[in-house]
Amino acid sequence: MTDAAYNFAYLDEQTKRMIRRAILKGVAIPGYQVPFASREMPMPYGWGTGGVQVTAACLTPADTLKVIDQGADDTTNAVSIRRFFQRTAGVAATERTAEASVIQTRHRIPETPLTEGQILVYQVPIPEPLRFLEPRETETRRMHALEDYGLMHVKLYEDIARNGAISTAYAYPVKVEGRYVMDPSPVPKFDNPKLESPAIQLFGAGREQRIYAIPPYTRVVSLDFEDHPFEASKADHACDLCGAEESYLDEVITDDAGGRIFVCSDTDFCAGRRAGGHRGALAAEDVA
Amino acid sequence: MYVAVKGGEKAIDAAHDWLAKERRGDRAVAELSLAQIREQMSLAVNRVMAEGSLFDPDLAALAIKQARGDLIEAIFLIRAYRTTLPRLGASRPVDTGAMRCDRRISATFKDAPGGQVLGPTFDYTHRLAGLQTGGRGGRIRGRVPVCGDATDEAVPKPRITDILGRDGLIQDEPPGEAEPPDMTRAPMDYPAGRALRLQALTRGDEGFLLGMAYSTQRGYGRNHPFVGELRIGTVEVEMEVPELGEAVCVGELTLTECETVNQFAGSKIEPAQFTRGYGLVIGQTERKAISMALVDRALRWEELGEEDSGAPAQDAEFVLGHADNIQATGFLEHIKLPHYVDFQSELELVRRMRAEAAREAAE
DSSP: OOOTTSBTTBSOHHHHHHHHHHHHHHHHSTTOOEEOOOOOOSSOTTSSHHHHHHHHHHOOTTOEEEEEETTBSSSHHHHHHHHHHHHHTOOEEOSOGGGOSEEEEESOOOSSOOOTTOEEEEEOSOOOTTTTTOOOHHHHHHHHHTTOOHHHHHHHHHHHHHHSSOOOOBSOOEEETTTEEEOOOSOBGGGGGGGSOSSEEEEEETTTTEEEEEOTTOOEEEOOBTTBOOOOOOOSSOOTTTOOSSSOEEEEEOSSSSOEEEEESOHHHHHHHHHTTOOOTTOOTTOO | OOOOOOOHHHHHHHHHHHHHHHHHOOTTSOOOOHHHHHHHSHHHHHHHHHHHTOOOHHHHHHHHHHTTTOHHHHHHHHHHHHTTSOOOOOOOOOOGGGOEEEEEEOSSOSOOTTOOBOOSOSTTSOOOOOTTTTTOOSOOOSOOOOTTOHHHHTSOOOOHHHHHHHTTOBOOOOOOOSOOOOTTTSOOOSSOOHHHHHHHHHTSOHHHHHHHHHHHHTTTTOOOOEEEEEEEEEEEEEEEETTTTEEEEEEEEEEEEEEEEEEEEOOSSSOOEEEEEEEEEESSOHHHHHHHHHHHHHHTTTTTTOOOOOOGGGOHHHHHHHOOHHHHHHHHHGGGSOOHHHHHHHHHHHHHHHHHHHHHHHO
């Protein structure tokens, strides 16, 4: 049931139009951060207000929404955001990646490959990939305008000089369609190859008032060096529940004596595999 | 065998129930009414209105109650509500010179036309906890003047800075014709003009502005302020009504205005003049208004031909980017949310780098 006191998907139509214009501009200039007049939402900044506004602007009554946080549908904030849209938009909700038309995510890209027509909405804390190299917005905007990304390459080089490897494990910077350097939000770098996708990817940063986008089939290259190529790494294990070798894993501490197991961070992917008969090393026969 | 923890939905519902119970407190104690909060916690109500950017004492009282007295949480409730309200139009600029003052003091002149009016201030109270009176304060002696006393209103209170301005002793602030920006309807844009800066400051966090202002007094972007004038009182809000062809009063606002007189600027061509800082805040919010005036003045360094000393209070991107407590608290508190995916990726990276180091050491 929709809460009749609010407009469909909470935001008023004028605000949604303003956000859609920013989204369209973002799609037209892949990877470019479009300023938008972010609204105060009834959930705190930093908890997905940018993603929520983008989702609100995209939703239609016919949509099916999936919300994940850390890959899981049942994490508390994912539950909270899903409930918000069930209450204010009355749209159908699903946990199945393949059944969703709009997926709002925090920190993960689903393992199940996305398809044409799907929209993936990211919650973004700090949209500016250069922010921790240059705190001033006036400066970073100039650097993007001039395609002046030398500072980023120096940073990656210094990583290698100090640590022998690029020491960025998440929010790993990418170059979109050969032009803008973009922060893919704090997804693990394991997810970076999935940024080239048939789906539309929209990024919303509420507090920082920015929206950006990767249109379908856009070229997205993770920054690296010839002698230190990018590597989408993950924990060197298989999922202990479903046995998947190629999914991103959460490490779960099981006791205080060093015991730990590894399970898929994407709960829908893991449940789907188990339903299909896949079993990991620690899966009980009755777990489905 | 391992079964992943589920039950986020149930946990959230249970937390909300518990919160409601804690909000009410001991049921043997009478429940607070909104009128009690509005009347007896009025400075809290004022702060919530000022930083919530919405003048509505009843709503602010409700927010304070719902937030269990957490003022930033109450401000958040007001902001989230405010953003859903339609914009009916814009008022004319309020005339603070015509303010009906409850309080009006100047630190630069012993006396001035209109006089010094202390008003309801803590300034000269001795901060002795009222253990005997239960916090009620002293007995009220004699007749208490009320706002808008006929005798008081009869005495005009011209602005002190206007008096200085007549002799050209303080820099002029010519009225701008441009429509001021609305930071709630357009994304923040740097460099920010003064109208936008003042807008951000007046809804900024009181504690943050206090700290910033204090830092200028201690030498980080010093601009030596005198409180030229501080006035608190009510002003009329007028709107042009096209159907009537004139402006009509649509209500009253309580405001606190602070104008500081700061050290002078000047050159060989232009004789020395004092400069200004300006603070204007909803409600009786004196600490905030003075802080705002000091920070405003510090941010004007470029326009007044001063040097950037690198002080935080001179840096508009720094000040405006971090003054909003709703943005700040949201982002700060979001680190409570799960981050195990990002943490896992770093854990894996650190383990790998340590393994490589160990292998190299062994070779």
